[in-house]
Amino acid sequence: MDRPAMASVFRMRHVPASISGVRSLGRGQADPIFHSRPLGEAIRFVVQADGQYDLSAVTVSYGDRSTPPLGGYEIKRLWAEYGQRWMEA
Numbered sequence: 634m635d636r637p638a639m640a641s642v643f644r645m646r647h648v649p650a651s652i653s654g655v656r657s658l659g660r661g662q663a664d665p666i667f668h669s670r671p672l673g674e675a676i677r678f679v680v681q682a683d684g685q686y687d688l689s690a691v692t693v694s695y696g697d698r699s700t701p702p703l704g705g706y707e708i709k710r711l712w713a714e715y716g717q718r719w720m721e722a
Contacts, residue, residue, distance in 0.1 A: 634707050646673035654690035673719035680712045
């Protein structure tokens, strides 16, 4: 993902997004269920959940169906580029 693409995703930080592919690390624990939340919050959750959940298959879907979901690598790159600004108004 190049910088213009990252900037485009950043501008969409308030659109509804859904998180999938997060798995529990504990035996016998249910995998978490996520409800729709703004894209910026979804990205922050994934970054902060690293180490608490298995994120090897994580994706964040946003926008219309033609928009490809973000994977773990893209999420980390976006957070590294924009950091806490994901939560700004």
